[in-house]
Amino acid sequence: MLNNIEGGFLADYEDVEIANKNKTFGSFIKTELSEKDKGVSGQKSDTGEVVFKLFGFIPIKKVMVKITNDDDYYVGGVPIGLEINSDGAIVVSRESKEVSDKLRDGDIITEIDGISIDSLDKLSEIVQDASEEVEVKFLRKNKEIKTILKTYRDAESGRMKLGMMVKDDIAGVGTLTFINTKTHEYGALGHPIIDSNGENIVPVSKGDVYACNLIGINKGKKNAPGELRCVFSSRADKKGDIKKNNKFGISGTMQNFDGLVDENLTAKVGGRLGVTMGSAKIVSSISGIREEYDIEIIKAKYQKKSDDKSMVFRVKDKRLIELTGGIVQGMSGSPIMQNGKIIGAVTHVFMSDPTKGYGVYIDWMLE
Numbered sequence: 183m184l185n186n187i188e189g190g191f192l193a194d195y196e197d198v199e200i201a202n203k204n205k206t207f208g209s210f211i212k213t214e215l216s217e218k219d220k221g222v223s224g225q226k227s228d229t230g231e232v233v234f235k236l237f238g239f240i241p242i243k244k245v246m247v248k249i250t251n252d253d254d255y256y257v258g259g260v261p262i263g264l265e266i267n268s269d270g271a272i273v274v275s276r277e278s279k280e281v282s283d284k285l286r287d288g289d290i291i292t293e294i295d296g297i298s299i300d301s302l303d304k305l306s307e308i309v310q311d312a313s314e315e316v317e318v319k320f321l322r323k324n325k326e327i328k329t330i331l332k333t334y335r336d337a338e339s340g341r342m343k344l345g346m347m348v349k350d351d352i353a354g355v356g357t358l359t360f361i362n363t364k365t366h367e368y369g370a371l372g373h374p375i376i377d378s379n380g381e382n383i384v385p386v387s388k389g390d391v392y393a394c395n396l397i398g399i400n401k402g403k404k405n406a407p408g409e410l411r412c413v414f415s416s417r418a419d420k421k422g423d424i425k426k427n428n429k430f431g432i433s434g435t436m437q438n439f440d441g442l443v444d445e446n447l448t449a450k451v452g453g454r455l456g457v458t459m460g461s462a463k464i465v466s467s468i469s470g471i472r473e474e475y476d477i478e479i480i481k482a483k484y485q486k487k488s489d490d491k492s493m494v495f496r497v498k499d500k501r502l503i504e505l506t507g508g509i510v511q512g513m514s515g516s517p518i519m520q521n522g523k524i525i526g527a528v529t530h531v532f533m534s535d536p537t538k539g540y541g542v543y544i545d546w547m548l549e
Contacts (some may be wrong), residue, residue, distance in 0.1 A: 189245035192453030192545045193232055197250070200456040200521065212238040213455075217249060232455070250453055253365075255524060256443035258358030258517055259465035259472050261396055262370060263414025264432065266389030266424055270321070271305050271348035272377055278345035284329045285346065286322065288379030293319035300387055302350050309333060309342050316344070323381045352377075352384060355394060355412045357466070357515035359527045359547065360451070361436050361443055368422065369547040371431035371515040372527035373490045389424025391434070393441055396468060402507035402536030410468065410512030430490055430546040431515060431527070444472060452523030454543040457482050457493065462520040464497070464528060466513060468505065474519065475499035479541075490529045491540040493518075508536035 198215045200206075207213065214233045228251070234243040270292040276282045291299055294308045294316050309316070312333050319328050333342050356371040370391075374383040394414040402408030422436035436442070459482060463474040481494035495518070497508045506513070509531035516528040518541050525544055532538040 187234075187243070187245060189247060191247055191455065191543075192250045192451070192548065193230065193247040193455045194250040194453070196521075197453050197456030198232065200458060204458045206455075206458065207234060210237055211235065211242075215247070247453075247455075250451060252450075254363045254448040255360040255451060256363055256439070256445065257447050257449055257465055257472075257519070257524065258360055258368075258370065258443065258515065260358050260442050260467045261355055261394045261410055261412050261512060262358050262421070262442070263353070263392035263394040263412065264356055264370075264375065264389065264424065265351065265353045265392065266375060266384065266427065266432075267301075267387045268350045268352065269385035269387040270299050271302060271350055272352075272384070273320075273346055274349050274378070275347040276345065277347070278334075280332060281345040284331065285318075285320065286379070286381075288322075288377040288381050290321040290377065290382050290384065291318055291348065292321060292326070292385075293317075302348065305348065306341075309344055312342065318344075321382050321385075324383055350387070355410060355414070355512050356432070357513055357528070358442055359431070359515045359517050360524055360544075361439055363448060366422075366436050366439070367433065368436050369431055369433050369515075369527070372529040372542045372547065373431060373514055374429055375427050375432065383429065384427055386424055386427045386432075389427070389432070389434070390420050391422040391424060391436070393419040393421055396470075399468065399506055399510065401505075402510045402531060404535065405533055407531055407533065407536065408507050408510035410510060412512065430542055430549070433547075447472070449519065450523050451544045451548065452521065452525045453545055454482070454492065454525070456523070457520060457525050457543070462495065462518055462525070464499075464502070464513075465517040465519060466502075468513070469501075473501075475502040477518070479520070490542040490546070492526060492543040492546070493541045495539055495541055497537045497539070503537060506536075509539040510536070 270290040273289045361368040392414040398411040400408040423434040425434040476499040477495045518526040526541040530540040
């Protein structure tokens with residue numbers, strides 16, 4: 183297991199104590215944490231070194247870590263409505279053979295002739311002034327690709343076209359994970375917003391978060407994932423903005439979190455060093471009130487590389503199984519709590535068993 187441990191993760195003295203108490207790295211290895219470059223004013227350092235010692239005194243490995251901050255976080259668990267404008271144009275259909283040969287539905291066009299596409303109006307403007315051929319840069323499976331496309335004049339409108347239909351907006355539903363009580367920065371979803379084909383993480387030009395009303399639940403079954411049925415209005419009750427969309431969810435700032443959190447319910451965050459197999463909780467308000475549901479963490483990976491499938495858990499709470507069948511779409515982002523700390527968020531459900539799911543460490547979401 184030690185070979186899989188690399189630096190950069192969150193840790194504090196309590197996490198180290200938990201790891202030692204539970205003999206996470208075996209009966210003969212003890213873990214110690216020391217702060218680095220402590221300020222002369224006595225303020226807490228934000229970096230440290232974890233030392234793994236054989237028999238408690240022979241150092242066998244050292245890694246640099248980030249010391250967990252002392253901030254408090256409002257605990258999420260409530261569904262939210264999401265609406266983003268992509269930084270680029272998403273292909274939704276192709277009208278010509280040439281375009282079909284070179285592009286796929288879901289590709290995201292980011293540049294034409296070296297000019298960035300930040301709106302559909304910008305794309306149309308560039309095409310109207312373009313020559314017979316244009317160089318198109320697009321994203322596919324999050325990799326940049328270039329190709330050449332021919333323009334043509336539409337017989338009815340007289341406007342120049344590229345032979346495809348595109349869009350620049352996506353809407354959906356997810357679950358809020360946390361809000362920092364000081365900065366009001368939040369994290370949600372635990373996994374990225376992707377295009378309809380599931381190939382690209384959609385780059386955000388701008389986006390907003392809205393209050394969301396749960397109107398029903400489709401229960402999950404084997405090979406038939408369930409879902410939360412929610413509605414929200416993009417014309418009312420805006421709560422915050424979306425600044426980033428990456429592998430570990432969305433983030434931004436909440437300007438108004440009335441109805442999203444219980445301001446009396448806060449927690450610290452816990453890094454993956456202190457995550458242990460065994461009892462934990464999922465926080466969710468899908469019953470109509472915010473509740474904690476029992477789960478069991480059955481696998482926790484000490485990842486060399488960041489991944490949104492950090493741990494595997496099983497739902498043990500009969501109330502949640504009766505309500506949803508287990509984990510359903512829309513619950514992504516539900517906080518996972520252990521030892522009174524937010525240690526991660528729900529990300530995926532097992533198709534073969536809706537009572538089992540994946541979670542991401544809070545380390546990656548905070549990054």
